[in-house]
Amino acid sequence: MAKNNKTKYAILGLLHFKPMSGYDIKKYADRSLSFFWSENFGHIYPVLKQLELEGLVTSRKESTDHKPQRIVFSVTENGVKALHEWMTLDTMDYPTVRDELLLRVFFGETVSGDQMTHFLEKQKEVYTEKLSMVKSVEGAVAKMITDSEIEFPGFKFWRMTMEYGHDIFELRKNWCQKVIDMIKE
Amino acid sequence: MAKNNKTKYAILGLLHFKPMSGYDIKKYADRSLSFFWSENFGHIYPVLKQLELEGLVTSRKESTDHKPQRIVFSVTENGVKALHEWMTLDTMDYPTVRDELLLRVFFGETVSGDQMTHFLEKQKEVYTEKLSMVKSVEGAVAKMITDSEIEFPGFKFWRMTMEYGHDIFELRKNWCQKVIDMIKE
DNA sequence: GTATCCATGTAACCAGTTACATGATTGC
DNA sequence: GCAATCATGTAACTGGTTACATGGATAC
Numbered sequence: 001m002a003k004n005n006k007t008k009y010a011i012l013g014l015l016h017f018k019p020m021s022g023y024d025i026k027k028y029a030d031r032s033l034s035f036f037w038s039e040n041f042g043h044i045y046p047v048l049k050q051l052e053l054e055g056l057v058t059s060r061k062e063s064t065d066h067k068p069q070r071i072v073f074s075v076t077e078n079g080v081k082a083l084h085e086w087m088t089l090d091t092m093d094y095p096t097v098r099d100e101l102l103l104r105v106f107f108g109e110t111v112s113g114d115q116m117t118h119f120l121e122k123q124k125e126v127y128t129e130k131l132s133m134v135k136s137v138e139g140a141v142a143k144m145i146t147d148s149e150i151e152f153p154g155f156k157f158w159r160m161t162m163e164y165g166h167d168i169f170e171l172r173k174n175w176c177q178k179v180i181d182m183i184k185e
Numbered sequence: 186m187a188k189n190n191k192t193k194y195a196i197l198g199l200l201h202f203k204p205m206s207g208y209d210i211k212k213y214a215d216r217s218l219s220f221f222w223s224e225n226f227g228h229i230y231p232v233l234k235q236l237e238l239e240g241l242v243t244s245r246k247e248s249t250d251h252k253p254q255r256i257v258f259s260v261t262e263n264g265v266k267a268l269h270e271w272m273t274l275d276t277m278d279y280p281t282v283r284d285e286l287l288l289r290v291f292f293g294e295t296v297s298g299d300q301m302t303h304f305l306e307k308q309k310e311v312y313t314e315k316l317s318m319v320k321s322v323e324g325a326v327a328k329m330i331t332d333s334e335i336e337f338p339g340f341k342f343w344r345m346t347m348e349y350g351h352d353i354f355e356l357r358k359n360w361c362q363k364v365i366d367m368i369k370e
Numbered sequence: 371g372t373a374t375c376c377a378t379g380t381a382a383c384c385a386g387t388t389a390c391a392t393g394a395t396t397g398c
Numbered sequence: 399g400c401a402a403t404c405a406t407g408t409a410a411c412t413g414g415t416t417a418c419a420t421g422g423a424t425a426c
Contacts, residue, residue, distance in 0.1 A: 004415090005385070006285060013292040023405050036287035043386055045407055069394095070405065080295075087296045090307050092285055096414090100191060100277055102221035106346050107198040109339030110265075111272045122275050154294030160364050161291050167356055175352065179345050189387090190413070208377050228414055230379055254422095255377065281386090 004093070007047050010037060012075060012083040015057060019074035022048055032158060035134070035165035048073055056082050101172070105179055113183045120176045127173035134166045189278070192232050195222060197260060197268040200242060204259035207233055217343060220319070220350035233258055241267050286357070290364055298368045305361045312358035319351045 010033070014025050022044045029039045051057045056079035062070040075083070101123060108116050141159070195218070199210050207229045214224045236242045241264035247255040260268070286308060293301050326347070330340065 006283060006288065007385080010288060013288070013295065016292070016295055021405075022407090033288070033291065036282050036284040036291075038281045038283065038386095040387065041405095041407080042388070042409095083292070083295060087289060087292060088300050088304065090304065092289075092308070092311075094311070095283065095285060096223040097221050098191060098223065098280065098414095099221040100280060102346050102349060103191065103195060103198070103218070104272060104277075105342055106218065106221075107201070107268070107272060107339070108342035108345075110198065110201055110268060115273050119273065119275065123277070126277075126279070154292070156367060157290055157293035157364075160293075160360075160367060161287050163363070164287060164360050167360065168353075171352055171356055175345075175349050178348070179342075182341060182345060192413080206377075207379090223414095225415065226377095226379080227381095227416070283386095 005047070007039060007043055008051065009083060009086050010039060011044065011047060011051065012056065012079055012086075015073055015075045016080065016083060019060075019072050021062075021070045021072050023070070033161075036161060051079070055079075101176075108179075108183075117180050117183055120180050124173050124176045127169045127176070130169045131166065131173065134162060134169065138162055138166075190232075192224060192228055193236065194268060194271050195224060196229065196232060196236065197241065197264055197271075200258055200260045201265065201268060204245075204257050206247075206255045206257050208255070210258075221346060236264070240264075286361075293364075293368075302365050302368055305365050309358050309361045312354045312361070315354045316351065316358065319347060319354065323347055323351075 010029065011025060014020065014028055017028075020028065022041065025044055025048075026039060026041055029037060033039075048057065048059075052059055052073070056076055057073045058076055059071050059073050062072050104119070105116075138159075141155070141162070195214065196210060199205065199213055202213075205213065207226065210229055210233075211224060211226055214222060218224075233242065233244075237244055237258070241261055242258045243261055244256050244258050247257050289304070290301075323344075326340070326344070
């Protein structure tokens with residue numbers, strides 16, 4: 001059990017912030033984790049079911065009138081324990097990276113320099129966009145903090161992940177340029 | 186067809202360098218792609234079989250005496266075409282990242298600052314190791330080039346991927362330190 | 371004589387994605 | 399009346415991993 005299923009911990013971690021439905025989890029993940037994590041309904045719902053079987057979460061049906069029925073999950077004591085165990089593991093299996101950008105550059109010789117350059121320029125555009133996205137989100141957060149209307153547990157850590165996003169997009173963008181320069185030589 | 190199967194292109198690209206057996210492909214990948222790509226036998230062999238069915242590679246049995254029988258694959262004309270098409274695609278589906286390091290930091294509030302710091306120090310060690318590995322490989326290559334005994338198609342591109350590896354490991358190491366500093370404040 | 375490498379392969383499994391079905395509510 | 403959002407779920411599939419089986423060759 002619990003070998004490699006990270007979705008499990010992502011869900012546990014999110015529910016630790018506050019009790020949520022499967023739908024909420026997806027929304028929350030899309031908004032706050034999307035730079036480095038993704039989840040989809042087709043996986044969230046079955047995993048929630050399994051987590052309940054394992055006794056790591058409990059569900060409660062919320063039947064408000066005039067609103068679709070929601071099933072709200074909360075972490076149990078055992079759930080917190082499981083999350084804690086995972087969080088404090090010394091080691092972490094380094095993810096088996098599969099980076100298509102790198103793979104394509106590695107095979108760069110199989111196409112013309114112009115074609116490779118064209119592709120890399122396109123990629124640079126992608127990262128330019130991503131960078132401005134990060135900046136705008138960071139701006140929105142600065143506002144959020146000053147207004148301090150929304151409670152956000154651990155926003156400091158969240159900001160660090162944003163900073164990482166910024167750095168990585170910049171690195172990739174710059175690297176594309178380096179490859180372009182190398183081709184030109 | 187050809188939706189998302191990157192292994193296909195990894196194999197095609199490697200065979201484009203030179204005809205190889207499934208075993209060779211794995212070895213070659215482990216040596217040259219491992220920083221950003223991974224393959225395993227359980228996938229290579231079936232994909233090779235499928236590629237042959239699609240007419241993108243051909244196989245030839247090599248039966249030397251005193252040596253285990255090898256099946257050597259080469260790319261066909263159609264295989265080169267398929268590789269070329271993929272290489273010149275303007276767009277690239279950005280990989281659905283799932284970065285456990287980031288996820289754990291995001292949930293940093295759920296454990297004590299000391300525990301988090303301890304974990305991040307361990308991670309820094311991991312990246313320090315990876316960095317020295319990159320450096321040593323780069324050194325070995327410098328030697329290889331001056332000796333120029335081994336033929337390596339597109340070593341310039343290869344060197345760029347190594348540089349990327351170096352940069353990314355450094356970034357991650359430094360980022361861990363930044364998070365540690367943030368916790369201390 | 372044993373450990374390691376060469377070499378190929380399959381079966382079972384798992385994580386995750388896509389597509390689809392359903393239906394209520396809200397806002398224009 | 400229509401689109402968008404809220405909300406839950408399942409079935410089929412795919413990409414990839416792990417474990418296992420087999421067996422010869424080489425190096426110590």
